[in-house]
Each structure stands twice: as C-alpha cells, then as structure tokens.
Amino acid sequence: xxxTTATPPYELLGAHxxxxxxxxxxxxxxxxxxxxxxxxxxxxxxxxAGKTTLMRALSGxxxxxxxxxILCTEPIQNLSRETIARSIAVVGSDITxxxxxxxxxxxxxxxxxxGRGPAGPSDHxxxxxxxxxxxxxxxxxxxxxxxxxxxxxxxxxxxxxGLAQETPILALDEPTAHLDLRHRMEIADLLTSLAGDETIMxxxxxIVAIFHELDIxxxxxxxxxxxxxxxxxxxxxxxxVLTAERISAAWGIPLERAARL
Amino acid sequence: xxxxRSISVTLVAxxxxxxxxxxxxxxxxxxxxxxxxxxxxxxxLPVGSHISAGSTSIVMEIRLPRILAxxxxxxxxxxxxxxxxxxxxxxxxxxxxxxxxxGAALGAAIAFLLPLTGIAWELxxxxxxxxxxxxxxxxxxxxxxxxGSGEERIASVLLVGYAVASLLAAALSLVMLASGxxxxxxxxxxxxxxxxxTWPRLAAxxxxxxxxxxxxxxxxxxxxxxxxxxEAATHLGIDVRRERRIAVALATLATASAVxxxxxxxxxxxxxxxxxxxxVGSDPRAVLPLSAVGGALLLLLAxxxxxxxxxxxxxxxxxxxxxxxxxxxxxxxxGYAL
Numbered sequence: 001x002x003x004t005t006a007t008p009p010y011e012l013l014g015a016h017x018x019x020x021x022x023x024x025x026x027x028x029x030x031x032x033x034x035x036x037x038x039x040x041x042x043x044x045x046x047x048x049a050g051k052t053t054l055m056r057a058l059s060g061x062x063x064x065x066x067x068x069x070i071l072c073t074e075p076i077q078n079l080s081r082e083t084i085a086r087s088i089a090v091v092g093s094d095i096t097x098x099x100x101x102x103x104x105x106x107x108x109x110x111x112x113x114x115g116r117g118p119a120g121p122s123d124h125x126x127x128x129x130x131x132x133x134x135x136x137x138x139x140x141x142x143x144x145x146x147x148x149x150x151x152x153x154x155x156x157x158x159x160x161x162g163l164a165q166e167t168p169i170l171a172l173d174e175p176t177a178h179l180d181l182r183h184r185m186e187i188a189d190l191l192t193s194l195a196g197d198e199t200i201m202x203x204x205x206x207i208v209a210i211f212h213e214l215d216i217x218x219x220x221x222x223x224x225x226x227x228x229x230x231x232x233x234x235x236x237x238x239x240x241v242l243t244a245e246r247i248s249a250a251w252g253i254p255l256e257r258a259a260r261l
Numbered sequence: 262x263x264x265x266r267s268i269s270v271t272l273v274a275x276x277x278x279x280x281x282x283x284x285x286x287x288x289x290x291x292x293x294x295x296x297x298x299x300x301x302x303x304x305x306l307p308v309g310s311h312i313s314a315g316s317t318s319i320v321m322e323i324r325l326p327r328i329l330a331x332x333x334x335x336x337x338x339x340x341x342x343x344x345x346x347x348x349x350x351x352x353x354x355x356x357x358x359x360x361x362x363x364g365a366a367l368g369a370a371i372a373f374l375l376p377l378t379g380i381a382w383e384l385x386x387x388x389x390x391x392x393x394x395x396x397x398x399x400x401x402x403x404x405x406x407x408x409g410s411g412e413e414r415i416a417s418v419l420l421v422g423y424a425v426a427s428l429l430a431a432a433l434s435l436v437m438l439a440s441g442x443x444x445x446x447x448x449x450x451x452x453x454x455x456x457x458x459t460w461p462r463l464a465a466x467x468x469x470x471x472x473x474x475x476x477x478x479x480x481x482x483x484x485x486x487x488x489x490x491x492e493a494a495t496h497l498g499i500d501v502r503r504e505r506r507i508a509v510a511l512a513t514l515a516t517a518s519a520v521x522x523x524x525x526x527x528x529x530x531x532x533x534x535x536x537x538x539x540x541v542g543s544d545p546r547a548v549l550p551l552s553a554v555g556g557a558l559l560l561l562l563a564x565x566x567x568x569x570x571x572x573x574x575x576x577x578x579x580x581x582x583x584x585x586x587x588x589x590x591x592x593x594x595x596g597y598a599l
Binding site for chain 2: 056059060061080081082083084085086088089090092095096097098099100101102105108109110112113115117118119120121165
C-alpha cells in the first residue's frame with residue numbers, strides 16, 4: 001500500500017486486515033481498504049490474484065478467516081443476508097438460465113431482497129425492473145429470452161438485474177469479459193454514467209468493478225486497486241497505480257512491454 | 262394478473278372436472294346429484310332425498326376418496342417436480358430425481374413379500390414401507406452428495422441420485438425374481454394406480470401431502486433465486502444452504518407420501534411444470550402454485566380415463582406425457598426452449 005486517496009466521508013465498504021482461507025489455502029491476506037459513497041473503483045490484477053475472492057468477501061459470500069469487512073459502516077457478520085443484498089448488488093460475469101426466461105422476468109429477480117412472502121414480483125417490482133432495463137438502454141430486449149441474447153446484450157441484462165436491487169453499491173465481476181471493443185466501450189460508458197445516479201440512500205452510487213482491460217480503467221475510473229498474490233499491491237489513481245514497474249511485477253511481463261500498456 | 266388468472270382458471274376447471282368425475286363411471290350420477298350427495302353427507306344439508314343409498318355409497322365410499330387422492334397425488338408430484346427442476350437447475354429433473362421412486366418400489370416390494378395380513382394390511386403396510394423406502398433413499402443421496410453442506414455440486418447430486426437409484430433398482434429386480442406369486446402386485450405398484458384407495462389410507466397420506474405441498478408452493482422466492490445459481494442466489498439475500506435443505510425435505514415428503522398412496526405415477530411431475538412455465542413464465546413463485554393445481558387436474562383427468570378403461574393411471578400419464586414432452590421439444594425450435 002503505497003498510495004492512498006482522500007479519506008471518504010464515511011466507510012461504505014471496507015476491509016481491515018482481512019484474510020480469507022478457502023479449502024486450507026490462503027487466498028487473501030493483509031487486505032485493508034476503504035471505499036466511500038459515490039466512489040468509482042476498479043480492481044485489477046492477474047488471474048488467480050484474488051480479485052473475485054476479494055469481491056466475494058466484500059459482499060459476504062465468503063466469510064473472513066480473520067480481520068473484518070465493513071458494509072455501510074457495520075461489520076458484515078452483523079448483517080442479515082437480506083440486508084447485505086439490499087446494500088450491495090453483485091453482477092456476475094455470466095448468466096446462465098435453465099429455462100426460457102424473458103429479460104424482464106430475469107431483471108425482476110433483482111427485486112427478491114425487497115420482497116416478502118411467497119407471491120411473485122408485485123406491480124411495483126415489475127415497474128422498478130422495467131426502469132432498470134430502461135436505465136441500461138435495453139428496453140428493446142425486454143421480451144426476449146435471455147438465452148438467445150448476444151454476450152453484450154446479456155451483460156446489459158445482468159447489469160439491469162443488479163440495478164433492480166436498488167443498492168447503494170454496485171459490484172461487477174469482469175463486466176467486459178467476452179465482449180468486443182465496441183461493447184466494452186459501451187459498458188464502460190454505462191458504468192461511468194451509472195456512478196452519477198443518486199441511489200435510494202441519497203448518495204451517488206458506488207461502483208466497484210473487476211477489469212482486465214487497463215485502458216478502460218485509465219479512462220473511466222478515478223481509483224484503482226491492484227491485487228497481486230492475494231494482497232493489495234497498490235491503491236490510488238490510475239496514473240499512480242498503473243506504472244510500468246507495477247504492471248511488470250504484478251503480471252510478470254518484461255518492463256519494456258509493460259511500459260506500452 | 263396473468264399468474265392469478267391462470268391459477269384461477271385451472272382451479273375452476275379442476276373443481277368442475279372433479280364434480281363431473283365423481284359422477285362419471287359404470288353407475289352414472291348427474292353432477293347436481295353429486296353435489297346433493299356431498300352436501301347431505303358432508304354438511305347435513307336437507308337435499309337429495311330422492312337419491313338412492315347405493316348412489317350415496319358409491320360417491321362417498323368409492324369415488325370421492327379416489328378423486329381426492331388423484332388431486333393430492335397430482336398436486337404433490339407436479340409441485341415437487343417444479344421445485345426439483347428449479348433447485349437443480351435442470352429441466353429433466355422430476356420428483357424421483359433423488360431416488361425416491363426406486364426406494365419406494367423396493368420398500369413396497371419387500372412389504373409384499375412379508376406375511377402382512379389383516380390389520381397391518383388394512384392400515385397400509387405396503388404404503389408405509391414405500392414411504393420409508395422413499396425417505397431412506399433420499400436420505401442416502403442427501404448424505405453422500407452432502408446436500409446443504411454448501412459444497413455440493415448439482416452434477417454430483419444428480420449423479421449420486423442416479424447411482425443410488427440404480428443400486429436400489431438392482432435390489433428391486435432381485436426381490437421381484439424371488440417374489441413368485443406377488444410379482445403381479447409389485448408390478449402393479451410400479452405402474453402406479455389409485456385402485457382401492459380408502460378413507461383411512463387417503464387421510465394418512467393426504468395430511469403430509471397437503472402440508473408439504475402448500476409449504477413448498479410458498480418457497481418460490483428462494484427457488485426463484487436458485488434459477489441464477491448458488492452464488493447469485495446468495496447475492497440476492499437467500500440463505501442457500503438452509504433454503505436448499507428445506508426445499509429438498511418438503512419435496513421429498515410430498516413425493517414419498519404421494520408414491521405411498523399411488524405407486525409410481527410418472528410424467529406428471531416432469532411435464533406439468535413445463536406446461537406451467539409455458540403459461541406464466543419461469544418464475545417459481547408462479548410456477549409452483551400453478552403446477553400444484555395443474556398437476557391435480559391432469560392426474561384427475563388421467564385417472565378418470567384409467568378407471569374407465571381399466572388400466573393403471575401410470576400407463577395413461579405416460580401415454581399423454583411422453584408425446585407431450587416430444588411436442589414441447591419440437592416447439593423449442595419455435596420459441597419456448599426446454
């Protein structure tokens with residue numbers, strides 16, 4: 001941890017001396033970070049560095065072995081699963097469905113943490129789901145079967161699913177994986193614009209996303225966390241973090257080639 | 262809206278068909294007389310004084326328990342099938358996917374070989390053995406596949422279910438080879454049927470069926486999240502391990518009770534949930550209740566045909582179900598993909 005950004009007004013999402021062991025192997029250790037409301041944070045790092053595990057730990061999907069995770073100023077272990085789901089939406093890198101499901105039906109599943117009882121999505125839920133679909137510009141896909149969508153369209157549906165959860169934090173695991181150049185740019189622009197939205201907590205939406213494309217990170221994110229070997233190697237602005245030396249060390253590539261990335 | 266309308270329409274159809282089916286048979290009884298008999302016998306209403314004691318006895322002692330059994334079994338199988346399909350994210354899953362059918366069949370076959378007579382037979386020794394066999398096989402699959410441990414994989418749950426079912430089927434073959442004169446009775450159980458359902462047997466099975474089916478049909482919220490996979494379900498606020506245990510337990514209780522009452526009735530639990538999805542989409546919160554009503558309706562229709570032409574109901578459901586499944590697969594090219 002060499003560089004830090006200005007201290008946020010309060011801790012929306014944080015980790016303190018976090019360590020995560022899975023199946024007897026230490027995946028993450030000595031992880032400390034603090035993310036405030038309205039921040040746009042990219043997580044980068046080589047395959048197997050622990051980026052996804054970090055996101056899973058920050059969203060309570062895996063327990064901390066030691067240290068703690070803070071969500072909306074509370075230690076995450078004190079929060080119920082439903083409260084967590086109303087605070088942080090996690091958009092996975094791929095959606096596969098066992099049955100024919102329309103995009104609006106899929107996105108309505110994002111309302112599950114706000115629902116009660118056995119009944120299906122209410123009119124209000126459908127309305128919020130359709131608003132989320134509209135927000136990502138996918139209204140024309142509303143009635144399509146999710147399984148017939150292209151990779152780019154499916155990613156839009158996945159982001160709408162996360163938006164329908166109406167959480168102050170939107171976390172995305174490789175939202176640009178498998179996408180071509182144009183769709184990558186569209187998703188990156190969408191994330192930038194989503195970060196400006198006001199959420200139900202009357203703050204700007206916080207976005208945390210894992211990326212492999214450093215150009216997207218440099219263009220659209222004010223803060224980058226570099227994860228390498230299960231710990232945070234650097235945390236700061238793109239120009240501070242994504243230096244040739246750090247890229248070379250983290251990804252194990254020659255310095256002269258790293259300098260061109 | 263669409264969901265509520267579909268459920269209401271199916272429910273009305275079920276009630277109409279049920280009243281018609283009670284009157285339908287070798288001794289035909291008009292629907293109004295059926296209502297009069299039930300009104301008089303069940304609620305003591307001063308109606309139907311012109312109706313013979315014979316008709317009353319046919320309706321109350323023979324047809325009504327059988328029709329209620331068809332409704333209960335159909336609802337249980339279709340709801341469990343829908344739950345297993347969502348839970349295991351597999352359109353081929355049916356209520357027997359965890360070995361329920363083989364366990365029940367083996368239990369029943371063993372019971373046929375035991376010298377059960379008199380009171381034990383009347384109380385349903387075979388049914389009890391089938392129930393215990395079904396629960397035991399699921400318990401075995403549960404234990405081996407580690408259901409609810411958080412470590413289980415869907416493919417391994419399906420494979421363990423298949424392996425346990427195969428093992429029990431082999432044991433069943435051995436029992437059948439050794440069964441001699443009882444072979445026909447065992448075979449009858451395997452085909453599934455509602456002949457000889459009595460009030461006591463119905464009551465014993467209907468209580469767990471009703472309880473498990475209603476509770477299961479109310480777990481749609483968690484099952485909806487399961488459509489997206491365990492990880493995504495967790496992120497939607499669902500306690501995946503707990504909800505999976507509850508759903509498997511309820512679906513197993515419903516299926517085991519249904520099998521104890523009616524033997525191995527196939528295809529209802531596989532086909533009805535897909536029909537329901539055609540009508541209301543894939544959200545289990547809509548699919549589960551509609552499957553319950555639709556399964557009841559389908560099995561009631563099938564059983565009415567079965568008792569008219571004198572074959573086991575399982576033969577009829579397979580005769581309707583298999584071509585329907587093929588039609589659904591054919592349709593897959595035109596829109597609803599299975």
